[in-house]
Each structure stands twice: as structure tokens, then as C-alpha cells.
Amino acid sequence: MSINSAAASAGPLHLYVHTIGCQMNEYDTQRVQHILGVQGYALTTDINQADVIFLNTCSVRAKAEQKVHSYLGRLRRLKKRNPRLIIIVAGCVAQQLGADLLGRFEHLDLVLGTRAIPSVGALLHRVATRSERLVHLPESEEEGWDSLLRQGQFSAPGVVAPVTIMQGCDNFCSYCIVPHVRGRERSRPAASILTEIEALTRQGVKEVLLLGQNVNSYGRGLPEILTFSQLLRQIHDETTILRIRFTTSHPKDLTEELIGSFAELPRLCRWIHLPFQSGSDRILQRMNRVYTAARYLSLIEGLRSACPDMGLSSDVMVGFPGESEEDFRQTLQLMREIRFDNLFSFSYSDRPHARASQLPDKLPEEVKGARLRELQNLQMEIVLEKNRAEIGCIREVLVEGLSKQSEGSQLTGRTEQNRIVNFEGPAELVGRLVKVRISDAFQHSLRGGLMAD
Ligand code: SF4
Numbered sequence: 001m002s003i004n005s006a007a008a009s010a011g012p013l014h015l016y017v018h019t020i021g022c023q024m025n026e027y028d029t030q031r032v033q034h035i036l037g038v039q040g041y042a043l044t045t046d047i048n049q050a051d052v053i054f055l056n057t058c059s060v061r062a063k064a065e066q067k068v069h070s071y072l073g074r075l076r077r078l079k080k081r082n083p084r085l086i087i088i089v090a091g092c093v094a095q096q097l098g099a100d101l102l103g104r105f106e107h108l109d110l111v112l113g114t115r116a117i118p119s120v121g122a123l124l125h126r127v128a129t130r131s132e133r134l135v136h137l138p139e140s141e142e143e144g145w146d147s148l149l150r151q152g153q154f155s156a157p158g159v160v161a162p163v164t165i166m167q168g169c170d171n172f173c174s175y176c177i178v179p180h181v182r183g184r185e186r187s188r189p190a191a192s193i194l195t196e197i198e199a200l201t202r203q204g205v206k207e208v209l210l211l212g213q214n215v216n217s218y219g220r221g222l223p224e225i226l227t228f229s230q231l232l233r234q235i236h237d238e239t240t241i242l243r244i245r246f247t248t249s250h251p252k253d254l255t256e257e258l259i260g261s262f263a264e265l266p267r268l269c270r271w272i273h274l275p276f277q278s279g280s281d282r283i284l285q286r287m288n289r290v291y292t293a294a295r296y297l298s299l300i301e302g303l304r305s306a307c308p309d310m311g312l313s314s315d316v317m318v319g320f321p322g323e324s325e326e327d328f329r330q331t332l333q334l335m336r337e338i339r340f341d342n343l344f345s346f347s348y349s350d351r352p353h354a355r356a357s358q359l360p361d362k363l364p365e366e367v368k369g370a371r372l373r374e375l376q377n378l379q380m381e382i383v384l385e386k387n388r389a390e391i392g393c394i395r396e397v398l399v400e401g402l403s404k405q406s407e408g409s410q411l412t413g414r415t416e417q418n419r420i421v422n423f424e425g426p427a428e429l430v431g432r433l434v435k436v437r438i439s440d441a442f443q444h445s446l447r448g449g450l451m452a453d
Contacts, residue, residue, distance in 0.1 A: 012040055012041065012042035013040060013041050013042070013051040013052065014041065014042055014043075014044040014046075014049050014050050014051050014052070015033065015036050015037075015041040015042065015043055015044065015050065015051070015052045015053075015054060016043075016044050016045070016046070016047045016049075016050035016052070016053045016054070017029050017032065017033060017043070017053075017054045017055075017056070018053070018054070018055050018056070018071065019056040020055070020056065020057050020058050020064050020067055020068060020071075020091075021056070021057065021058020021060065021064055021091065021092070022058060022060070023162060023209070023211055023247065024164070024167075024182075024211055024212075024213070025056045025057075025058055025091055026162065027162045027164055027211055028056055028090065028091070028114075028117050029054070029056045030162070031117050031118075032054055032056070032090070032117060032120050035117075035118070035120055035121045036052070036054075036120065036121060036124070038121075039121050039124075039125075047078065048078070050078075050085065051084070051085065051086065052085070052086045052087075052088065052124065053075060053078075053085065053086070053087045053088065054088045054090065054120075055068065055071060055072070055087070055088065055089045055090070055091075056090050056091045057089060057090065057091035057092060057093035057094060058091060058092050058093070059091075059092040059093045059096050059177055059181060059351065060092065060176065060177060060178065060351075061346060061349060062349035062350070062351065063349070064093075065093055068089070068093045072087075072089070072101075072105045072108065073105075075087055075107060076105075076107050079107035080107075086109045086110070086124065086127055086128060087105075087107060087108050087109050087110070088109065088110040088111075088112060088120070088124065089101060089108060089110070089111050089112070090111075090112035090113075090114075090116070090117065090120070091114060092114060092177065092178075092181040092182070094111045094112055094113060094114075094137075095113040095114045095137060095181040095182075096177070096180075096181050096352070096353075097111075098111060098113070098135050098137055099111070099135045101135075102133055102135060108133070109127045109133050109134070110123055110124065110127050110133070110134050110135075110136075111134070111135040111136070111137075112136055112137075113136060113137035113138060114181055114182050114183070115137075115138050115139070115183070116136045116137065116138050119136060119138075123136055139183075158205070158400065158401065159204075159205065159206050159207060159398065159399070159400045159401065159430065159431050160205070160206070160207040160208075160209060160398075160400060161200045161205040161207075161208055161209070162208070162209045162211050163193060163196055163197060163200070163208045163209070163210055163211065164188065164211050164212065165187065165188050165193050165210045165211065165212050165215060165218055165231070165246075166185060166186060166187045166188060166212035166213070166214070166215060166217075166218050167182060167183070167185075167186050167188075167212065167213070168182045168183040168184050168185045168186050168213065169182060169184075169185055169213040169214050170184055170185045170214075170217075170220075171214060171250060171288070172288060172355075173277075173287055173288050173289060174286065174287050174288045174354060174355040174356040174359075175287060175317065175320065175348060175351065175354050175356040176351070176354055177351040177352070177353055177354050178213055180353040180354070182213065185213075185214065185217065185220060185221070186221065187218050187219055187220060187221060187222050189222060189224070190222075190224065190226055190231055190234055193210075193231070193235070194234065194235065194238055194239060197235060197239045197241050198239050198240075200241070201239060201240055201241050204431060205241070206241070206242040206243060206398055206431050207241070207242060207243035207244070207245065207269075207398055208235075208241050208243075208244055208245070209245045209246065209247065210235075210244065210245070210246035210247075211246075211247065212246075212248070213248060214248065214249070214250045214253065215228060215246045215247065215248065215249060216228045216246075216249040216250060216253040216254055216255070216258055217250065217253040218231055219231070227255070227257065227258075228246075228253075228258060229255065229257040229258045229260070229261045232244065232246075232258075232261050232265060232268060233261065233264075233265065236265045236267055236268060241267070242267060242398070242433070243267055243269055243398060243416070244265070244267055244268045244269065245268075245269045245271060245418075247273045248273055248275065249272060249273065249274050249275075250275070251274055251275075251276070251289075251291045251295065251296050251299055252289075252290050252291050254274065254299050256302070259299075259302045259303055259306050260306060262303065262306055262307045262310065263306045263307055269311075269416040269417075269418070270307045270309055270310050270311060270416050270417060271310070271311035271312075271313070271416060271417050271418045272303065272310065272311070272312060272313075273313045273314065273315075274296075274299070274300075274312065274313075274314055275314055275315035275316075276293075276296050276314050276315070276316060276334065276338075277289055277315060277316055277317050278293075278316070278317065278320065278323075278327065278330075278331050279293050279327075279330040279331035279332070279333055279334030279335070280293065280323070280326075280327035280328075280330040280331060281293055281294075282322075282327060283320050283322070283323055283327050286320065286321070286322060286356070286359065287317075287320060287356070288355075293330065293334055296334070297334070297337065297338070300312065300338050309416075309417065310417070311341050311415075311416065311417025311418050311419070312338065312340050312341055312342075313340055313341055313342035313343065313344070313418065314338075314340050314342075314343050314344070315343075315344045315345075315346070316331060316335070316343060316344075316345050316346070316375065317345075317346050317347070317348055318331070318345065318346070318347050318348065318368060318371040318372050318375055319347045319348040319363045319367065319368030319371055319372070320348045320356065321348070321356055321359040321360065321361045321362050321363070322359065322360070322361035323348075323363060323371075328371050328375075331375070332374070332375060332378060335375070335378060335379065335382070336378070336382075339382050339386060340379070340382070341383065341386055341417060341418070341419065342383065342418070343379045343383075345372060345375055345376055345379065346372075347368040347369065347371070347372045348363070348368065350362075380443060383443060384441065384442075384443060387419070387441035387442065387443070387446060388441040390419070390438045390441055390446055391438050391439065391440070391441055392437070392438065393437070393438050394435050394436070394437050394438075394451060395415045395419075395421060395435070395436055395438060395446075395448070396415065396416065396433055396434070396435055396436075397413035397414065397415055397421045397423075397433070397434055397435075397436045398413050398414055398431075398432075398433055399411050399412075399413040399425070399429045399430050399431060399432055399433075399434060400412055400413050400414065400430070401430055402427065402430075403422045409424050409425070409426070409427075410422055410423070410424055410425075411423055411424070411425045411427075411429060411430070413434075413436075419445070419446055420444065420445040420446065421436050421438070421445065421446045421447070421448055422445055422446070422447050422448075423436050423447065423448045423449060423450050424449070424450065425450045429450075434450060434451070435450075435451040436448040436449065436450055436451065437449050437451055
């Protein structure tokens with residue numbers, strides 16, 4: 001019996017999804033939801049009701065990988081209770097560990113590499129009908145970009161939708177595993193991106209988040225000559241999408257042309273996520289980041305002089321091998337000078353295949369932990385001060401939906417600068433741009449009152 005006929009005769013089969021890691025993974029999970037949705041699977045939030053559990057994994061941080069192992073361990077009990085349950089692992093951990101995962105977790109059914117998402121339906125069918133356990137790690141993206149388009153067009157999007165514009169990375173930062181598990185950089189043709197954005201706009205999407213490991217090096221290897229800034233201009237001029245954002249950018253590829261785009265394209269949100277990683281040139285060099293702290297500061301100056309109200313977020317790592325107290329102080333100093341609106345901070349951990357894992361002078365866990373706490377405390381002070389400075393300002397907010405803490409009438413949305421704003425208002429405003437006067441500031445969000453039109 002096929003999966004489809006099983007679904008037809010006994011009601012829908014249930015799919016439970018769990019994603020660990022980055023927005024690229026969130027996007028792939030949405031593609032899986034769509035593909036399996038077409039095959040008759042209904043999404044469930046109750047893991048006990050699931051016929052299929054799809055776990056999308058990240059191995060960028062050691063902690064994320066540990067989470068995958070403990071999550072899989074916990075699923076053993078569910079499989080015992082329901083031997084027909086099918087468990088799938090995809091993403092970076094699947095790509096990296098492959099068959100080892102099947103050997104280690106006897107209750108796991110299917111391991112899918114980072115380029116295998118388009119095959120999920122067919123492979124699940126084989127697992128379900130032939131009771132096979134499979135590993136599939138293709139070397140290149142299956143079905144190419146067109147499958148993204150087909151799958152993207154049919155998803156059920158909200159107000160904001162991600163759109164992949166490139167995959168992989170060529171930068172080989174010495175601590176990072178991404179080029180090893182996601183492969184070399186590949187850019188998606190502009191026509192395919194524009195078609196997807198138009199389709200999403202027709203379905204009611206108001207904001208697109210252009211996704212890639214290193215979006216601002218977009219264009220390499222395409223038959224057409226097109227820079228990332230030119231792509232942004234095409235999206236801006238040739239589609240009717242209300243807002244455009246992108247992530248993630250590498251400082252070495254942040255051109256004058258791209259900085260100018262923020263001032264020239266009104267529907268491009270004035271916000272950038274630009275990882276700096278360290279304020280010490282010595283550590284940046286060991287990380288193979290190919291810029292200096294001074295260069296990073298001058299890029300921020302350029303962005304702020306083009307758009308004084310630019311929203312800035314970043315990634316930083318503490319405890320890289322050989323990081324001295326002085327190197328760490330330089331990182332704190334750079335944070336004080338720039339005053340990021342949001343900062344994702346991590347403590348260094350060895351990743352297999354990454355060159356930094358071979359470096360000497362690893363720091364003890366207590367030192368890394370103490371540095372991370374000090375850095376996070378400083379960032380919390382900065383964010384709270386910056387959020388408090390918003391009190392009294394009137395901000396334009398794209399309403400994304402009901403606030404999670406809502407009793408029914410509290411809406412949530414984002415400013416161009418990516419600040420979350422909660423306020424009272426009717427549900428009809430979802431998907432609209434509204435003006436909100438900010439009245440309260442917290443660590444992760446603002447609260448305000450809706451202004452009359
Ligand atoms: S730019 Fe560096 S940190 Fe980012 S994905 Fe590429 S190798 Fe990893």
C-alpha cells in the first residue's frame with residue numbers, strides 16, 4: 001500500500017518537525033513540510049501523534065550536535081511504543097555523520113544529506129513500504145534550483161517568507177564546518193529568485209528574507225554577470241514585495257555599491273547582520289576572516305553615514321585558540337564602539353574538519369565561560385540602553401501576527417531595524433505597515449501604542 005493510499009483510507013498521516021540551528025535549516029524544514037504535505041501528511045505539534053518525525057540538524061556548534069544526539073536518544077522510547085513510527089534526520093549532522101548515525105541509533109530510519117531535501121518524499125516512501133533503513137548523501141543539489149521554486153510556490157507562507165538565493169560557502173573560516181557540510185558556493189539564477197518572490201507576493205507575503213551563508217558574494221559562477229547589489233535592485237524594481245531583507249553577509253564582500261543600496265532602495269530594510277567574530281586582528285587572522293578590526297569599523301562608519309538609523313546585528317566568538325586577555329578586551333572595545341542592536345555570541349568549540357581544531361593553545365572551559373558571560377552582560381546593557389532610547393519614538397512596523405504572549409488582541413511586528421514591537425490592535429492589521437509610538441523597552445522587544453492613520 002502506498003503512503004498516499006494509506007493516508008486516504010485511514011485519515012491523514014501526521015508529520016512532526018523539529019529544527020535545530022539556522023534560518024537555512026528553517027527554510028529546508030518548510031520545504032519538507034510542503035513536499036510531505038502534498039503526499040498527504042498533516043503537520044502536528046503533538047509528537048505522540050506523529051507517524052513521521054523529521055529532525056533537521058545543525059553542526060556549526062558542538063552544542064547543537066550534542067542536542068541532536070540527546071534528542072534522538074529520547075525518541076527511542078516513542079519508537080518502542082509505535083514501531084511503525086519513521087524517524088528522519090537531515091541537515092549538517094546527517095551530512096557529516098551519515099551511516100554512523102544509523103549505526104548509533106538503531107531506531108533511526110532515514111539519514112538525508114544537506115542536498116537531499118528534494119528526495120525526501122521518494123525516500124520516505126521506500127522506507128515506509130519496504131521497511132528499509134537508508135542513508136542518502138548526494139554530492140550535488142538534486143533537481144537544481146527549479147525544485148526550490150516549485151516547492152516554494154506551494155508552501156503556505158506567512159507575512160514574512162525566506163527565499164534561498166545561494167547555498168554553500170567558499171570562505172573556509174578556520175573554525176567553521178559549513179563549507180565541509182554544505183559544499184562550495186552556488187548562486188541561484190536571478191530569474192528563478194524573482195519568480196519565487198512574485199509568487200510569494202501573490203500569496204500575501206509582504207517581506208522576503210534573502211538567505212545564504214554569504215549572500216553578498218552572490219553571483220559567482222552564474223552565466224550572467226550580476227552582483228548582489230544588482231540583484232537587490234532587480235528585486236526592488238521588478239517585484240512588488242513591500243520589504244526586502246537579507247542574511248548573512250561577510251565583511252570582506254560588503255562593497256560601496258551594497259552600502260549605497262540601503263540609501264537608494266526604499267523597500268530594502270535598513271538592517272544588516274554582519275558577523276565580526278573578534279576585535280583582535282591577530283585572532284581574525286587565525287580565524288581566516290581576511291579583514292581587520294579597523295576595516296570592520298570603517299564599514300560600519302560607511303553604513304551609518306549612508307543611513308544613520310541603520311540597524312546592526314552581529315556574531316562574535318570568544319575563546320578562540322590562543323585568544324589572550326588583551327585580544328578579548330579588544331573584542332569588548334569594538335562592541336563598545338559600535339553598540340550593536342543585537343549580538344549572537346558563542347564560545348569556541350572544536351569542529352571536525354575545521355582547521356582551528358588542529359591549533360594549539362586551546363583555552364580552558366572556565367576561561368571561555370567567564371569571557372562569554374562578561375561579553376553577554378556588556379551586550380545586555382548596550383541593548384537595553386538602545387531600546388530605552390526608542391521610548392517616545394514613532395516607528396513603522398510590519399505587523400507579522402498575534403504576539404505569543406497575547407490574550408488575543410496583542411499584535412507583534414518588526415521595525416525596519418529588526419526590532420520586535422508588541423502593541424494592542426485588531427487582527428485585520430496583520431500584513432500591514434502601521435505606525436506605533438514606543439512606550440516601553442525590554443531586553444528583546446519594545447511595547448507601544450498604535451497611532452491613528
Ligand atoms: S563565511 Fe565563514 S563562518 Fe560563514 S559559513 Fe562561510 S566559512 Fe562558515
